[in-house]
Amino acid sequence: MTGTLDQLPDRLDDGATQFVSGYPARPGRLLPFGATRVPGGVNFSVYSNNATAMALVLFERGRRDPVAELPFPPDFRVGGVFAMTVFGLDTDRLRYGYRADGEFHPEAGDRFDRTRVLTDPYATVLAGHEEWGTRTAADDPYPYRAALAPDDFDWEGDTPLRLAREDLVIYETHVRGFTRHPSSGVAAPGTYAGLVEKIPYLRELGVNCVELMPVFEFDETDNMRTDPRTGRQLVNYWGYNTVGFFAPKASYAVTGRHGMQVDEFKNMVKRLHRAGIEVMLDVVFNHTAEGNELGPTISFRGLDNRTYYMLTPEGYYYNFSGTGNTLNCNHPVVRGFIVDCLRHWAAEYHIDGFRFDLAAILGRDQHGAPLANPPLLEALAHDPVLRDCKLVAEAWDAGGLYQVGSFPDYCRWSEWNGRYRDTVRRFVKGDPGMAGDLATRLLGSPDLYGRRGPAASINFVTAHDGFTLRDLVSYNDKHNEANGEDNRDGDNGNHSWNHGVEGPTADPDVLRLRARQTRNVLLLLLTSQGVPMLLSGDEVGRTQSGNNNTYCQDTEDNWFDWSLVDTEADLLEFTRLAVALRAAHPALRRARHADGRADGGFFPDVSWHGTRAWTPDWSEHSRLVAALLYDRGDGGADGHDCVYLAANAYWEPLELELPSLPEGWTWRVAADTFADAGHRIHEVGREPELGDQEWARIGPQSVLVLVAGSGGAG
Amino acid sequence: MAFDVTTHAEDGVLTVRLTGELDSRAAHRFNEVIGAVPGGTVNRLVLHLAELVYLSSAGLRCLVFAQQKLGRGTEIVLVGTRPEVAETITMTGFDRSVTMQDPVDS
Numbered sequence: 001m002t003g004t005l006d007q008l009p010d011r012l013d014d015g016a017t018q019f020v021s022g023y024p025a026r027p028g029r030l031l032p033f034g035a036t037r038v039p040g041g042v043n044f045s046v047y048s049n050n051a052t053a054m055a056l057v058l059f060e061r062g063r064r065d066p067v068a069e070l071p072f073p074p075d076f077r078v079g080g081v082f083a084m085t086v087f088g089l090d091t092d093r094l095r096y097g098y099r100a101d102g103e104f105h106p107e108a109g110d111r112f113d114r115t116r117v118l119t120d121p122y123a124t125v126l127a128g129h130e131e132w133g134t135r136t137a138a139d140d141p142y143p144y145r146a147a148l149a150p151d152d153f154d155w156e157g158d159t160p161l162r163l164a165r166e167d168l169v170i171y172e173t174h175v176r177g178f179t180r181h182p183s184s185g186v187a188a189p190g191t192y193a194g195l196v197e198k199i200p201y202l203r204e205l206g207v208n209c210v211e212l213m214p215v216f217e218f219d220e221t222d223n224m225r226t227d228p229r230t231g232r233q234l235v236n237y238w239g240y241n242t243v244g245f246f247a248p249k250a251s252y253a254v255t256g257r258h259g260m261q262v263d264e265f266k267n268m269v270k271r272l273h274r275a276g277i278e279v280m281l282d283v284v285f286n287h288t289a290e291g292n293e294l295g296p297t298i299s300f301r302g303l304d305n306r307t308y309y310m311l312t313p314e315g316y317y318y319n320f321s322g323t324g325n326t327l328n329c330n331h332p333v334v335r336g337f338i339v340d341c342l343r344h345w346a347a348e349y350h351i352d353g354f355r356f357d358l359a360a361i362l363g364r365d366q367h368g369a370p371l372a373n374p375p376l377l378e379a380l381a382h383d384p385v386l387r388d389c390k391l392v393a394e395a396w397d398a399g400g401l402y403q404v405g406s407f408p409d410y411c412r413w414s415e416w417n418g419r420y421r422d423t424v425r426r427f428v429k430g431d432p433g434m435a436g437d438l439a440t441r442l443l444g445s446p447d448l449y450g451r452r453g454p455a456a457s458i459n460f461v462t463a464h465d466g467f468t469l470r471d472l473v474s475y476n477d478k479h480n481e482a483n484g485e486d487n488r489d490g491d492n493g494n495h496s497w498n499h500g501v502e503g504p505t506a507d508p509d510v511l512r513l514r515a516r517q518t519r520n521v522l523l524l525l526l527t528s529q530g531v532p533m534l535l536s537g538d539e540v541g542r543t544q545s546g547n548n549n550t551y552c553q554d555t556e557d558n559w560f561d562w563s564l565v566d567t568e569a570d571l572l573e574f575t576r577l578a579v580a581l582r583a584a585h586p587a588l589r590r591a592r593h594a595d596g597r598a599d600g601g602f603f604p605d606v607s608w609h610g611t612r613a614w615t616p617d618w619s620e621h622s623r624l625v626a627a628l629l630y631d632r633g634d635g636g637a638d639g640h641d642c643v644y645l646a647a648n649a650y651w652e653p654l655e656l657e658l659p660s661l662p663e664g665w666t667w668r669v670a671a672d673t674f675a676d677a678g679h680r681i682h683e684v685g686r687e688p689e690l691g692d693q694e695w696a697r698i699g700p701q702s703v704l705v706l707v708a709g710s711g712g713a714g
Numbered sequence: 715m716a717f718d719v720t721t722h723a724e725d726g727v728l729t730v731r732l733t734g735e736l737d738s739r740a741a742h743r744f745n746e747v748i749g750a751v752p753g754g755t756v757n758r759l760v761l762h763l764a765e766l767v768y769l770s771s772a773g774l775r776c777l778v779f780a781q782q783k784l785g786r787g788t789e790i791v792l793v794g795t796r797p798e799v800a801e802t803i804t805m806t807g808f809d810r811s812v813t814m815q816d817p818v819d820s
Contacts, residue, residue, distance in 0.1 A: 090738050090739060091738065091772075092737050092738030092739075092741075092770050092771060092772040093737070093738065093739075150771050150772075150775065152775060152778075154778055187804070187805075188801075188805060191805070192805075193804075193805035193806075196807075253805070254801060254805050255801065255802050255805045255806055258768075258769070258770060258771070258802050259770065259771055260770075260771050260774065260802060260805075260806055262771075263771065263774070263806035263807075263808075264805050264806050264807075267805075267806050267807030270807065271807065
């Protein structure tokens with residue numbers, strides 16, 4: 001039979017059928033969209049429903065002006081898709097874009113502009129902004145130049161880690177900020193490669209998932225404001241401002257100037273995976289960098305404005321994102337675009353999960369109305385490629401849609417639990433009426449996620465958006481003057497408390513209380529059911545000088561100061577041990593909600609206590625919560641896991657009667673934030689025995705964690 | 715600087731000197747050299763890179779190709795790599811597959 005195969009002619013479709021502007025070409029394959037390597041050439045496919053004509057514009061690396069423009073012949077178009085295969089291109093040097101012709105008729109939704117070269121929405125590499133902070137030259141005919149990414153990375157067998165959601169400890173960080181500070185000591189500060197050098201630190205801390213703030217190519221120079229105090233130009237540091245959804249940010253790669261950001265990024269993922277750390281990306285599909293009708297035309301606006309954006313009846317941009325425009329997420333074409341994009345990151349980059357910025361927008365229809373069953377969210381929940389990816393929603397938007405606990409989840413989505421953040425903050429600072437609510441939050445918010453399980457709740461007290469933990473206990477009010485908006489920007493409802501002095505102080509009493517409150521928060525976070533998320537730097541007391549909206553600050557206020565690893569060694573050690581405590585106790589990270597039933601073990605899976613055992617105080621004035629969390633394991637002799645967790649927000653110490661233990665069991669002290677430095681938390685297995693086995697003393701404004709079992713320490 | 719490649723084979727050691735820019739236009743010349751090596755005859759590939767001024771994505775892939783063609787048992791040694799080329803190799807993680815030496819060590 002092989003002889004027969006050998007006699008077959010070459011495929012008929014792998015050669016040119018005609019010349020277009022001098023280039024050998026043939027009608028392309030319609031799918032996939034974007035530029036794809038095919039034998040002997042590159043297949044280009046781009047969508048526009050309303051363009052009257054389209055041209056492929058070819059550039060070359062290092063040359064400002066185009067080298068050729070190839071209009072799509074009429075027979076290269078099917079429906080709203082233009083496709084052409086061009087042969088003999090040097091993909092290493094190739095840069096390409098599109099020129100779309102059509103009506104400029106904003107009232108009807110069209111804003112075609114044939115003077116522009118447009119970026120391919122599916123571009124896997126964008127060239128032109130390899131150096132952080134470089135503004136586009138006014139005369140650049142094509143600022144963000146699409147190019148082809150290599151897709152032959154040697155993964156050495158790497159796969160996503162597929163850790164159970166309830167076992168995750170997420171660490172939210174920013175690629176640039178993590179190692180940009182001179183103290184980082186890495187070879188390439190502020191890059192993917194720099195992050196790789198800090199993997200040992202992450203391992204030591206014990207986190208097993210890094211959540212990276214936006215890494216899709218964005219325009220950090222779109223900020224026109226200056227710091228009024230210094231005159232310094234402000235930027236868009238956070239990067240919630242996407243230009244290219246398929247392209248990793250080039251200036252986060254030290255090798256970006258060689259066009260190798262894709263390799264550097266993939267190497268980072270491979271190395272994190274090898275260290276047992278998952279990679280979650282913060283993705284921004286609610287809007288693009290094109291802004292409103294005054295913004296730049298980069299890609300979508302010029303390709304098909306009324307497909308990609310939500311438009312008012314007058315043709316203006318709806319602004320549910322608070323940034324000028326809103327991506328038309330539930331338009332079938334845009335929905336496909338988003339699914340394709342996430343598949344690209346999951347398949348090509350081995351990404352483990354996604355956190356969706358202002359995800360409530362993803363559930364709005366084309367006129368902005370919330371949908372009961374949003375096609376996009378359902379498609380993502382059931383997508384075959386994304387099956388093992390974590391999906392996390394920031395379940396609100398800037399248009400007033402707040403869906404914490406009610407986000408359309410398909411038993412698949414988790415949520416940033418804003419309610420958790422507020423309750424822990426308020427309880428810890430001593431607000432009345434919080435005891436009952438804290439109890440619910442500690443259990444994984446069954447009131448919000450009863451059907452979905454604790455892992456639907458991403459628990460956090462601080463995140464990039466807002467105060468750092470140190471600032472949360474050091475400032476009553478935000479101090480955002482440096483952002484150039486007279487301190488009007490940023491959230492006013494912080495539930496923060498400075499403990500007596502606003503900002504830095506040398507007062508030892510204030511500092512002692514702040515140190516304890518910091519540890520109270522960390523300990524509650526890491527003993528709560530659900531998925532804890534730490535803000536990078538909180539483990540070493542990072543400060544933003546009271547700024548709770550540092551989106552624009554490319555300064556030391558945002559950069560991780562690595563000298564804190566030494567000066568805040570006690571806090572770092574406390575955090576490390578709190579993470580280890582969580583990892584050691586299955587009772588703290590249940591896959592299903594505890595319901596207070598005994599199920600055959602020594603205790604119910606959760607029971608509530610007070611100054612007297614089995615007697616919680618849920619009254620309005622109560623500032624004490626005490627829980628016994630119990631997991632009977634597999635029923636074997638050593639399978640029992642028993643953790644007693646008490647949080648006291650009173651100004652006085654309390655004596656707590658402990659629930660009686662089975663014969664032969666002892667209480668041991670895992671953590672006590674009221675203890676002296678160095679004794680506040682203990683290594684797993686080395687917890688000291690509690691002196692009085694029937695009563696425990698909890699200090700004022702403190703958290704106490706006891707563990708019980710039949711085995712001795714060590 | 716135009717790309718050039720010169721080779722020398724002796725006792726299972728293939729020595730290759732690269733000059734200029736190794737990018738997609740030059741890659742096939744390097745790949746031809748590697749592709750012409752009979753299987754199992756080289757246990758050490760020594761690449762002299764002191765005069766290699768640029769290594770593109772396609773160029774880096776040449777090194778990956780060489781490693782795959784010659785087999786994991788073949789040691790690849792890069793000698794005298796310029797800092798800007800070394801950075802590309804290191805930051806993308808490929809340094810873990812090769813040995814990098816200063817010229818004096820070779």
